Amino acid sequence: MVAAPLIAFVTTHILYLKCYQFDYDLNMKACAIMGVAEVLIWGVWAGISNHPSKWKIWVVTISEGLIILFQIYDFPPYKGFLDAHAISDAIVVPVSYIWWSFIHDDSEYRTKTLMKKAK
Template sequence: MVSAPLIAFVITHVMYLNFYKLDYGWNMIVCVVMAVAQLTIWAVWVGVSRHPSRWKLWLVVISGGLAMLLEIYDFPPYEGFLDAHAIWHATTIPLTYVWWSFIRDDAEFRTARFLKKAK
């Protein structure tokens, strides 16, 4: 119900950027809106869920939101080395580890719950 319109929008957006006008400002708006929507959906889910590893998802949602601020409020390189974009990329490394750790925990939790119901 939601997937098809979202996929159609993303495809249309990419085609617009590639074949009509490469508009950096518009692309940033679209990406920020999609990121905020995704973080909001995950925050709502983890807020109502009783998942045993929900703290990992809270960590990803909050840290991801803070990391997104680095992308939005870009600043020039500090001491000529680290700018906001570089720090943003650096934050994605531990966030990816925590995210996939949650995915593994979720798979184990759901499998155990499914096997318990099957008995």
């Protein structure tokens, strides 16, 4: 129910950019909207879920919020080498590891839950 409108929006956005006109400002706005929607959806899920690894989702959502802020509010390089884009790229690496760690934990949790129901 949540995924269908998001997939439709992303598909329409990509087709517009590819087939009609590539508008950088529109693309940044759409990506920011999708990023905020993702953070809100996962934040709500983590807030109402009883998942044992939901702390990982909190870390990911907070980190992704920071990534979005650094991408939108870009600042010039500090002492010529560290700018907002570099910081957001540095945040992505540990967030990716935590995200995949959550997916692994979730698959084990779901499997255990299904195995308990099958008995």
